[in-house]
Amino acid sequence: MAVLVALAALSTLSLNMFLPALDRIAQDLGVSLAAANLVFAGYLVASALVHLLGGSLSDRYGRRPVLLAALALYAAGSLICAMATSLPAMLAGRILQSAIAAGYALSLAMLRDTRPEAETSRAVAGLSMALAIGPLIGPALGGVLSGAVGWRAIFWLYTLCGAGLLTWCALCLPETRKAQAGAAAPRPTALLAEPRFWAPALTMALSVGAFYVFLTGLPIVAAATRALTPEGLGAALGSITAGYLAGSTASRHLARRARPFQLILAGRMIALAGLGAGVIGALIAGPLPVPWLLAATAAVGVGNGLTTPSASLKVMAARPGLQGSAAGGSAALTVGLGGALSGLVAGPLLTRSPDDTALLGLMFAVSLLGLVAALWARALDASD
Secondary structure, three states: OHHHHHHHHHHHHHHHOOHHHHHHHHHHHOOOHHHHOHHHHHHHHHHHHHHHHHHHHHHHHOHHHHHHHHHHHHHHHHHHHHHOOOHHHHHHHHHHHHHHHHHHHHHHHHHHHHOOHHHHHHHHHHHHHHHOHHHHHHHHHHHHHHHHOOOHHHHHHHHHHHHHHHHHHHHHOOOOOOOOOOOOOOOHHHHHHOHHHHHHHHHHHHHHHHHHHHHHHHHHHHHHHOOOOHHHHHHHHHHHHHHHHHHHHHHHHHOOOOOHHHHHHHHHHHHHHHHHHHHHHHHHHOOOOHHHHHHHHHHHHHHHHHHHHHHHHHHHOOOOOOHHHHHHHHHHHHHHHHHHHHHHHHHHHHHHOOOHHHHHHHHHHHHHHHHHHHHHHHHHOOOO
């Protein structure tokens, strides 16, 4: 479990820890902030492909070899980023770094491999609760490192973590995939025609999509309406993960007493309630005090912490024998949709209208679509 927690946490830290330093990266590489944002958006696109390939390959060849290859690529990419002197070099390193994205999907698959279905939701909630600690401190740590040492220290830290985790997994991690007996294993493409996969996968993707909107939108809105240091912005970006930690903790304790869809729907309603209150407050009072804004957005974290463990269980139960492909496909959908929402919707919209109402309203709209997907999943699953 410790290995799985480290894998999942590093995959999330690699997404958000450097964000408070993005402006300094742009200055050092001699590019605009919009161009430097490709370091974030490009990583999301590459991560989506990694999820698809990693999950499918792990169902065919095993979890262990795929994971070791991903960690080796991640360590190499981190080293390239740490030494990059141009944007193309930085982008190349980030594409290699995206291999770590396989860590979360494979962690979910390995939990499902080693536990009966009844225990999987609780185990995933425990994993979510533990891995939330990394992203909670990640942006704040990135802001501190950037301010005290320079942004390259963040990528040197990534390099050390990748090399250390590669060694740990090579020495300690066993293979968990069970060989398929009898008939050949189903093809991963079978998931494409499976509504029981798409409905919970869309629920997860849209739920986390609001988080991606927050990651992209808060720096834009804060620059226009508030004066925040890199350290302050890092702490603010980590606040939504504090809500996720609380929600996943609650999910772990409730998993044995509540049905999966009760937790999924409760999470969606909590997210909408917090964001709705924030939108109303912003419409009435204008820019919200920072604690009020973060309280509204933290509701998204609480809701996601309740929703995602049970939604993950439903995704991996869609087709027996395709747990890795289902986990990877769902993660790819989450990252791909998150990248589209952040790069194509949130960035342009909030650049034109950088205020609290636009940010919270967009997050509310995405979360509402997540509720619709959850109701669809519930209708398909008459057993719950």
